[in-house]
Amino acid sequence: MSTRIxxxxxxxxxxxxxxxxxxxxxxxxxxxxxxxxxxxxxAAGADIIEFGVPxxxxxxxxxxxxxxxxxxxxxxxxxxxxxxxxRAFREGDDATPIVLxxxxxxxxxxxxxxxxxxxxxxxxxxxxVVDLPPEEDSELCLPALAAGLDFIRLATPTTDDRxxxxxxxxxxxxVYYVSITGITGAATAIPSLVGQAVARIKRHxxxxxxxxxxxxxxxxxxxxxxxxxxxxxxxxxxxxxxxxLDSEDRATxxxxxxxxxxxxxxAAAVRAVRRQAAE
Amino acid sequence: xxxxxxxxxxxxxxxxxxLFGGRFVAETLMPLILDLETAYEAAKVDPAYRAxxxxxxxxxxxxxxxxxxxxxxxxxxxxxxxxxxGAKIYFKREELNHTGSxxxxxxxxxxxxxxxxxxKRIIAxxxxxxxxxxxxxxxxxxxLECVVxxxxxxxxxxxPNVFRMKMLGASVVPVQSGSKTLKDAMNEALRDWVTNVSDxxxxxxxxxxxxxxxxxxxxxxxxxxxxxxxQILEMEGRLPDSLIACIGGGSNAMGLFHPFLDDPxxxxxxxxxxxxxxxxxxxxASLTGxxxxxxxxxxxYLLMDDDGQIAxxxxxxxxxxxxxxxxxxxxxxxxxxxxxxxxxDDEALAAFQLVAKLEGIIPALEPAHALAKVADLAPTFPxxxxxxxxxxxxxxxxxxxxxxxxxxxx
Numbered sequence: 001m002s003t004r005i006x007x008x009x010x011x012x013x014x015x016x017x018x019x020x021x022x023x024x025x026x027x028x029x030x031x032x033x034x035x036x037x038x039x040x041x042x043a044a045g046a047d048i049i050e051f052g053v054p055x056x057x058x059x060x061x062x063x064x065x066x067x068x069x070x071x072x073x074x075x076x077x078x079x080x081x082x083x084x085x086x087r088a089f090r091e092g093d094d095a096t097p098i099v100l101x102x103x104x105x106x107x108x109x110x111x112x113x114x115x116x117x118x119x120x121x122x123x124x125x126x127x128x129v130v131d132l133p134p135e136e137d138s139e140l141c142l143p144a145l146a147a148g149l150d151f152i153r154l155a156t157p158t159t160d161d162r163x164x165x166x167x168x169x170x171x172x173x174x175v176y177y178v179s180i181t182g183i184t185g186a187a188t189a190i191p192s193l194v195g196q197a198v199a200r201i202k203r204h205x206x207x208x209x210x211x212x213x214x215x216x217x218x219x220x221x222x223x224x225x226x227x228x229x230x231x232x233x234x235x236x237x238x239x240x241x242x243x244x245l246d247s248e249d250r251a252t253x254x255x256x257x258x259x260x261x262x263x264x265x266x267a268a269a270v271r272a273v274r275r276q277a278a279e
Numbered sequence: 280x281x282x283x284x285x286x287x288x289x290x291x292x293x294x295x296x297x298l299f300g301g302r303f304v305a306e307t308l309m310p311l312i313l314d315l316e317t318a319y320e321a322a323k324v325d326p327a328y329r330a331x332x333x334x335x336x337x338x339x340x341x342x343x344x345x346x347x348x349x350x351x352x353x354x355x356x357x358x359x360x361x362x363x364x365g366a367k368i369y370f371k372r373e374e375l376n377h378t379g380s381x382x383x384x385x386x387x388x389x390x391x392x393x394x395x396x397x398x399k400r401i402i403a404x405x406x407x408x409x410x411x412x413x414x415x416x417x418x419x420x421x422x423l424e425c426v427v428x429x430x431x432x433x434x435x436x437x438x439p440n441v442f443r444m445k446m447l448g449a450s451v452v453p454v455q456s457g458s459k460t461l462k463d464a465m466n467e468a469l470r471d472w473v474t475n476v477s478d479x480x481x482x483x484x485x486x487x488x489x490x491x492x493x494x495x496x497x498x499x500x501x502x503x504x505x506x507x508x509x510q511i512l513e514m515e516g517r518l519p520d521s522l523i524a525c526i527g528g529g530s531n532a533m534g535l536f537h538p539f540l541d542d543p544x545x546x547x548x549x550x551x552x553x554x555x556x557x558x559x560x561x562x563x564a565s566l567t568g569x570x571x572x573x574x575x576x577x578x579x580y581l582l583m584d585d586d587g588q589i590a591x592x593x594x595x596x597x598x599x600x601x602x603x604x605x606x607x608x609x610x611x612x613x614x615x616x617x618x619x620x621x622x623x624d625d626e627a628l629a630a631f632q633l634v635a636k637l638e639g640i641i642p643a644l645e646p647a648h649a650l651a652k653v654a655d656l657a658p659t660f661p662x663x664x665x666x667x668x669x670x671x672x673x674x675x676x677x678x679x680x681x682x683x684x685x686x687x688x689x
Contacts, residue, residue, distance in 0.1 A: 056589045057462065057574060059469045060305045066456055078586040104303060105573045109587030131303040131573065135293065156307040158476055163310060181307055182474040 004097040004125045005150055005173040008047055009208040009229060018225035020045060020270045021210050022263055023101065023234030025052035025068035026085055027077025028241065033251040034072070035085050037241075037259055042096045044260035045267025048210075050128065050232065053082055053102030060130045062185035064235040067242070071249050079106045079115070083122040090123035099152060099173070101128040104140065112140055116147040126150035126173045134166045141170050150174075155201055157181050157193075168205045174230060175207050180214040185235025189214030195227035218269035225270045233266055286540035286616050289607065294490020297613065299606035302489040304576045307473045312576075316491040318396050323498070328391065335387045336502065339420065342384075344503075345372045346510035346667070351637040353657070360658035366521070366666040368657055371507050373531065373671045374642065380672030381503060381531045382413040382484060388499035389482045390417040398480035400424045404468040406433055406461035406527065407598035407645065408440025409672055410484030415449035425449035428467040430460040433597045440676050458591040461527075461601045465575050485528025486605030489576030493605050500534025507667055508538055515665055521546040523656070524669035525649040526619070527563065527599035529608045531671035540616060548656065549608060550649045552594035553621035563592035564621040565604040566612050579606040595624035595684075596644035598672075626651035631674060631681065643672035644681070 002010070012019040022041055027034050041049055054069035054077050061069075086098055100119065107115050107129065119127075127144055134141075134153070141151040150173030158181060159167050168175065177197060179189035189211065198209050211224050212232025221231045240262045244254040289296040302312060322328040336342040349368045357365030373381040393401060401423050405411030411427040418425035427444055431453040434441055444451050457463035465488075472481045486493045486500070504522075511519050522539060524532035526549045539545045554562035562568060565580040572581040574589055582590040582602035592602040611617040622630075630650035635641045642650060646669060653668050660666065674681070682689050 055587075056457065057466050059466045059575070060307075060473060062470075063456065070457075073588060080586075103573075105581075105583070105589070106587035108573055109583065109585070130305050131576070133302065133304060133306050133309045135302045135309065154306045156305075158307050158310045160310065167306065178307065181476045183470045186474065 003150065003173070004095060005048070008097050009174065012047055013229070016274050017271050018228055018273070019047035019210065019230040020221070020267050021048040021050055021212065021230050021232040022046040022237060023050040023052060023232060024237055024259070025054060025065065025072050026082040027054060027072030027075055028068040028238070029071045029245055029249055029251050030075040031077065031081060031085070033255055035088055037256050038085060038089050039092060040256055040260050041263060042093055044263040046096070046263055048097045048099065048230065050099045050101045050234070051082065051086065053079060053100055053106060055103040055106060058103060060183055062183040062235060064185045064238050064242070068238045079110050083118050086124055087122040097125040098123065099126040099128055100124055102130070104129050104131050107140060112143055116144055116149060120147055120149055124149065126152045128152045128154065128176060130154065134169065137170055145170060145172060152176050154178050157197065161200070164201065164204050171207060173207070175201060175205060175209045176232065177201060177209055177211045177228070178213045179211050182213070184213055187214050188216060188220065189224060191223040191227065194224055198228050218265045221266050222269040222273050225273045231270055237262055283614070286611070287537065289610065290490060290494050296607045296610035298571060299579050299609040300490055300493055300577050302576060303573050303578065304489045305473060307476065311472070311476060312489050312491070318392060319491055319495050322392055322395055328395065331391055332388060335391070336384070340377050340383050340387060341375065342502065343506045344375050346507055346514065347372055349638055352634060355637055356654060356657045357662065363662055364658055364660065365662055366657040366660040366664040367662065368653060369511070369665065369667045370640070370670040371503060371535065371667055373503060373669060374640070374673035378413045378416050379675065380409040380413070380643065381500060381534060382410045383416065384502055384534065385484065385496050385499040385530060386410070386413040386417050386482060389480070390421055390423070393423070393480035393482070394421060396480065398478060400426070400475065400479045401482050402426045402428065402468050402471050402479055403482045403484060404428045404461065404464040405484060406464070406600055407596065408433070408437040408444065408676065409598060411449070411451070412440050412443050412447070414482050415444040415447035418449060419447045426471065427451050428454050428464040428471070430454050430458070430464050432459040433461065436680055437597055437676060439679065460592070461597070462589065485530040486533045486607060487528045487575060487577060487579065487603060493577065493607055496530055497533045497537055497607060500530050501537045503531065503534035503669065504536060504538035507535060511665065511667065518542055518545055519665040519667045520544070520660070521548060521664065521666045523548040523550065523649050523653055523666065525550045525599065525645045525671065526604060526608060527552070527601050527645065528603070529605040531669050533605060533607060535667070535669045536617060547617040548652065549617055549619045550652045551619060551621040552596060552599035552648055553623040554593040556623055557621060561593040562621070563594040563599050563601060565602060566609065566619045567621050569602070571609065574603055577606045579603050579609045580612070595627060596648065598643070598645040599648065620652055622648040622651040628681070628684065630654060640670065641674035642670055643674045644677045646671045
């Protein structure tokens with residue numbers, strides 16, 4: 001049986017296009033709004049959802065995603081509630097892959113085995129854990145694979161050819177290429193360099209490659225989509241969300257439409273680009 | 280847990296001290312810390328690097344620092360002790376180093392390493408500003424660009440050190456994220472490093488962070504214990520009976536302790552900051568009030584909530600105001616080789632004043648925590664018990680803050 005992630009990338013490839021991967025932070029700005037947004041993302045054009053697990057000290061994230069995590073925590077978000085949201089989402093959508101993205105400590109404290117069982121039962125498909133490089137695979141990566149969850153690894157511009165095989169060894173689902181050296185939402189990815197990097201990684205793996213960290217606009221997404229299997233957009237969506245909040249960081253009627261509106265534009269841009277014969 | 284044959288062989292090749300330590304960093308940084316490890320392993324066995332270190336420690340830092348018999352403090356504590364009781368107290372005078380604390384020992388080692396690696400830009404995090412000042416100092420000495428990240432709260436309460444760093448040519452970046460203290464400064468420094476991978480060297484100020492930092496910083500600070508060993512043998516003809524030092528991240532303590540870890544007759548005490556008191560929850564005592572977790576590249580004891588969210592620490596001392604501790608301390612705690620206790624803000628403040636009056640030495644608020652526990656422990660040991668306390672920094676930087684607390688307008 002193929003996984004949701006495999007099926008979705010295959011379906012996009014059949015359409016001759018890249019997948020749009022959207023990142024939002026679980027519980028931002030509150031549980032109800034965030035769940036409603038999660039439910040609205042597929043119809044707006046998201047192919048895969050990366051759901052950010054809030055953490056107090058997100059050392060790879062820029063100010064936009066940091067602030068989203070703190071808003072969620074302030075509103076009472078926990079890892080258990082994030083899993084609860086995925087479970088609620090799965091009641092109405094059994095096809096859209098959900099990847100949890102975050103840092104190791106909340107998972108470690110929840111308990112690795114218990115987390116993997118609960119995440120799988122909730123309908124989580126994959127994990128991106130920023131502070132677990134291959135050197136720490138025994139912590140979560142290997143147990144996750146054994147539990148049937150994809151452990152999606154980050155490859156970066158500093159991951160050279162010598163290191164790539166180790167990075168790819170236990171990677172499953174797809175490879176997340178971090179297009180810049182830097183934090184989320186900072187610099188802008190340069191499409192020509194990204195294309196070269198994707199081609200380089202493709203020489204080492206047959207997994208799909210999604211590109212993120214420096215993609216901000218529909219035009220930028222389209223440029224990346226020409227040379228990758230997926231495009232990840234996060235900070236730009238959260239920026240759009242934040243702009244609609246009231247002075248006390250509460251959701252307004254404009255909150256969900258602002259995000260889904262931008263997702264729609266990103267999806268249209270990505271879908272308009274026919275994949276070059278990269279494969 | 281079974282006691283290992285030696286307490287001095289860690290970490291293992293993957294950077295672990297038992298459960299603790301490791302390399303929990305983003306992939307972008309992984310190649311950088313592997314490069315650093317290779318460069319450090321090569322430097323360690325290079326006589327030219329050793330010679331450069333030795334010359335710098337002697338002529339620039341001013342080592343060796345004295346081991347000083349604190350006669351009046353000893354007598355004062357004996358006066359309140361039962362007959363025949365009251366340990367003989369020595370101060371290891373790290374506050375006499377250039378820049379005023381032990382921090383410079385480590386910074387010299389890292390800056391010389393950065394030069395070997397061809398790095399032109401140095402970044403650092405700082406709490407009280409002592410590590411920032413030491414880093415800015417060595418960067419001035421070697422003509423390197425220096426950027427220091429400091430929590431906005433600490434920038435406000437350690438104004439003299441901020442000015443010192445600027446005088447030395449460093450840029451000081453006030454960090455506005457999170458709790459705006461040391462842990463957030465470290466987050467921001469890591470974000471800088473992820474962004475500026477090719478030319479930047481991250482000079483971590485304590486025995487924490489991803490491997491090889493905890494071991495490397497410990498090695499640089501071990502000069503404290505190595506000298507203490509020679510000095511006490513010369514002065515007393517034997518090893519001390521106990522060692523005591525304050526702990527934020529724990530570099531001054533690890534530097535004093537490490538050369539004595541395999542001497543079972545030497546008791547070892549680490550003193551964490553108990554802030555307003557452990558039961559209030561407003562403290563920085565990770566071992567006493569925390570549990571193992573993962574932050575800033577290593578697994579160690581951390582203050583956190585039940586969801587694994589990192590808690591804000593509290594201490595009167597900005598240098599101890601950190602919700603974690605070096606992984607080797609966590610391991611020494613779990614193995615039982617070292618005993619970790621804590622001192623409150625008030626106890627530290629009292630010791631600060633007591634030692635100033637009795638010894639003519641104004642300690643920093645950080646070692647004042649260790650001195651507070653010396654006052655508790657010394658009377659419980661016999662008069663022939665030799666106790667060495669690491670006087671890791673001087674209190675000049677704390678004068679405005681202490682004056683304010685004591686109600687004196689400067």
